[in-house]
Amino acid sequence: MSYDYVLETRDVKKVFPGVVALDGISLKFRSGAVHSLMGENGAGKSTLMKILSGMYKPTEGEMLYKGVETVFEEPVESIRLGISMIHQELSPVPHRSVMENVWLGREPLIKPTPFVDHKKMYDDTKKLLDDLELSIDPRTIMAELTVAKMQMVEIAKAVSYNSEVVIMDEPTSSLTKKEVEHLFKIIRRLKDQGKAIIYISHKMDEIFAISDEVSVLRDGKFVGSYDAKDLNTDKLISLMVGRELNDLFPKVQCPITDVKLKVENLSSAGAFENVCFEVRKGEIVGFAGLVGAGRTEVMETIFGMRKKSAGTVSIDGKTVDIKTPESAIKHRLALLTEDRRQSGIFPMLDVKDNMVMAVIDKYRNSFMKLLNHKQIRSDCNEYKNKINVKTPSLEQKIMNLSGGNQQKVLVARWLLTDPEILILDEPTRGIDVGAKAEIHALITNLAAKGKAIILVSSELPEILGMSDKIVVMCEGKITGMIDRKDATQEGIMKYATMSS
Amino acid sequence: MSGQMKFKQFLGKYGIYLVLVAMVFAMSLMSPVFLSQDNLLNIVRQVSVIGLISLGVTLVIISKGIDLSSGSTLALAAVMAASFGQAGDWAAKMYPGIPELPVIVPILVAMLVGTVVGTVNGALVAKTGIPAFIATLGTYVSVRGLALLYADGRPVSTLTASYQYIGQGYILGIPLPVLLFALMALITWVMLNHTKFGKNIYAIGGNIVAAEVSGVNVQRNLIKIYMYAGMLAGLAGLVLSARLNTGQPGMGVAYELDAIAATTIGGTSHSGGIGTIQGAVVGALILGVLNNGLNLMGVSAYWQQIIKGAIIVTAVVIDMRKNAKKK
Known part of the structure; x- marks a missing residue:
């Protein structure tokens, strides 16, 4: 049998109760080529992937596999036919x-x-x-x-199916640069073997490094398919967001004043040791390093989630002894955790409840300690507008929101606690460019208001773009401190891979 | 890796066996009778009923489920099996019309009854998606009612000699219930560790989404797990009725809890994906040794319950700490 495209969708539409997730998607995937799929979170990429891998059925439209119209009833069937998928959530x-x-x-x-x-x-x-x-x-x-x-095992598993089509949904989200190169080697080999690769990522450099073709989705609609050679970063971003995005890192130099948080010789057995740094009011301190360098553990210790084995933490020059997150919040610290799904959102609760969870005490009436729903609503509405959370209503379950909007709700949760020190652990991981820029602007704003901010991020452009000072960790130790003006990607990487 | 770490790992892996050995040692010091052959055989015979149930419960809990219906299933299987195994010359037979049946009939009846109840449990869990706790709570109540209804609230007594042999006989000096328990433990162990079904049980409990995406038929496997657990509860009913020479609708009350306790003490995690048959066997033995030892020492039954409860909770606390450390 001959066919031009191994996999094809024609006018695929997917409707969920109340939402049109996909509308008229027509895509063609060729064997022996890497076809990247781009779009902001909420653009419909994940839904489309779930349709291609048989987890969802399209409401309308048809799918052709090797030129023949096919309906995938369940994941098993698409695997058997020769489509395997590496999932974004491991x-x-x-x-x-x-x-x-x-x-x-x-x-x-x-x-x-x-x-x-x-x-x-x-x-x-x-x-x-x-x-x-x-x-x-x-x-x-x-x-x-x-x-x-x-992640590499998951990739090996997908390869082991010996499939014609391999779908990779954000396969590099937790890989180091070296591992990404390794993955690209594997992808190129699969391509040479005549497989069709469907590649999804938010990272522009990866898209241009590996793709033959790029298709763009926006708000559930098909924008177009392009030859990768004809695109550049700016053009692609404007296709994705439908407008020019001129400033991803709106860094404003704001006055940096007194030392707010000082950490001295902080250690936690088995995780990190001898960590010293300080954060001033209005300052953004970036924490760079590879996955597993111990950055998250440092933050957890400062926030009282993890036992420290030595060292001191002081706020405004006074030593504090924070043993629980509760006492951390009392000291006006806030920690936006790294893993949104696991330790951030309450998926089954609505946006409003998710926002006020950390400050629920504030809303208890003097009468019988009942909750003041009116006040909750008005505060939530205020923050929803202030940081532009896109949700049909405050009563929407948070799990129905896109990743970027979930993250904004969590930011709102912490802002409601009125913190002086904000620790943001990977605040933009897995978030689309548009929402990313908004969160960056928000961070800058907070710094301008004199808050002390710690930004943990694995994305070097973000660290370089946002930080006043960069702390680099490797294997549980601080290996370098770099000033904003001296910082380069290469400099950070040197420290990040400097094992002692 | 330091020596201390290795020691901790060793404790984590074999700690439960050490607890059993320590308990046996302590009990033998406190009571001279404890280590006698008769007493030891007595312990394992008593353990075998709960042990049979806990084998199935282990599979259920590994799959992140729970089975509360085992005690009721045991009772229904016991009365139904007994009704097909009454001695021919007994005046108050349930079915006076039928002759004395060969022992294979009550055996099959007990296994079938258990399997049917298990199928209902499995279908409820897999097809309706209600939590296993609720599904088996429902059957726990209804099946007990069925047993009472079937036996009209009365014991079904005076069984054939070959039926009684299942509960009271010996082969090579070892009580038959113990041999049956050992055989079923071996079969279940092989199933869990060397068949696709076993791998799928771990996968479903460890990450149900991953199992589904990898093409595991989750629903069918869940039904099979509960069927097997039901079948074992049925066998336990057969053994208990054979030992006592009667099947009673009020038998096996709270046995499901003992079986869950044995499984839990044996290190099977209620968060799914972790657990072993060896653990269940040792857990059941620990409970048996504890009961027996405390009896021998003349500790009151009330205190025994309090101690048992404390041990279950302690086992889980230790287990959770062990798993948390790894992270």
Whole structure:
């Protein structure tokens, strides 16, 4: 059978109760090519991927696989046909081994017995990992791997299906630069083998490094497909947001005054040691480093979520002893945690409840301690408008919002506590450019109001663009402190990879 | 990695066995009778009923579920099996018309009854999506009612000799219930560790979304898990009725809780994806040794309950700390 495109969607539409998630999407994917899909969060990429991998059925429109109209009833079917997907949210079974994860659902059996052939499983996994030049023992328990290695196992798993089409949804979100290069090598090999790769990422440099073709979605609609050679970053961003985005990092130099937070010789056994730094009012201190460098752990310790084994923290020159997040909030600290889904949002609650959760005490009436819903509503509305949360109503469940808007709700939650010191751990991870710029503007604004801000980020452009001072960590130690004017990507990377 | 770390890991892995050994040691010091052959056989025979149930419950809990209906299932299986296993010359037979049946009939009846209840549990959990706690709470109540209804609230007594042999007999000096428990433990262990079904149970409990996306038929597997657990509860009913020479609708009250306790003490995590059959066996043995030892020492039944409760909670606290440390 001959076909021009291995996978094709024609006028695909997907309607959820109250929302048109996708409207008239027509895309064509070629074998032996990398086709990137771009769009802000909420543009409909994830929905489209779920349709392609058989998790959702389109409301209207048709899908052609190898030129034949096909309906994917469930994920199993699309896998069998030859479409496999690496999910944005990692989906390993944590307490099982690497090889069991790779062969999950299709374990090799010792025929004709019903027993699993562990030896074949091991050998096949070993060969697969060796082929991809991954040095991971197939018997390792998944939960013991680093996030990056888990990601690589997921990729190996997708490859093992020997699929015609491999969909990669943000595969690099937790990979280091070196690992990304490794992944690109794998992608190029798959491409040479004639596979079609559908690649989703928010990172522009990756898109241009790997893509042959780029398609853009905006607000659930199809904007267009372009040859990657004909695009550049500015053009692509303007296609995605529908307007020119001239300033992603609206850094304004604001007056930096007294020392607000001082951390001296802070250690937490097994996580980091001897961490010293200070943050002044109006200052943004960036924390750079690779995944696992210990930055998040430092922040958790300052915020009372993790036990410190040595060192002191002082606020306004006075030593404080913060042992719980509750007391941290009393000291007017705020921590926007790294993992939005796990430790941020309450998915089943609405936007309003999510916003006021940290300050709910404030809204108790003197009468029987009942909640003052009117006050809650008006405060939430104020912040919703102030930081531009896009939601149909305050009663919308937060899980129905896009990642960027969820993050804004969480920022609002912390702003409602009226903090003096804000710790923002990866505040823009997995968020589209538009929302990113808004959050950056918000951070700058807060600094201008004299707040002390710590910005932990794995994205160097963000660190360089936003920070007044950059602290670099590696393997639980501070390896470098760089002033804004002296900072370069190369300089940061040098410190970030400087193991002692 | 320091020696201390290795020691901690060792404790984490084998701590539960050490607890059992320590308990046996302590009990033998306090009561001279404890280590006698009779008493030890007595312990394992008593353990085998709860043990059989806990094997199935382990699979259920690994899959992040729970089964509250085991005790009721045991009772229904016991009365129904007994009604097909009454001695021919007994005047008050439930079915006076039928002759004395071979022992295979009550065995199959007990297993079938358990499997049917398990299928209902599994179907409720898998197809309606209601929490396993609620689904099996429902069957816990209804199945007990069914047992009372079937036996008309009365015991079904005087069983055939071969039926009684299941609960009272010995092979090579080992009580038959113990052999049955050991056999089922072995089968369940093989199933959990060496078959696709076993891998899928861990996957479903560890990350149900990942299992689904990887093509595991989650619904069908869930139904199979509860079916198997039900079947084992049925077998437990067979053994208990055989030992006592009677099937009673009020049998096995709160056995499900003992089985869950044994499983939990054995390190199976209620957050899913973690657990072993060895753990369940050792957990059941710990409970048995505790009961027996405290009895021998003359500790009141009230105190025994208090101690048992404390041990269950302690086991979980230790287990959680162990898992948290790894992170």
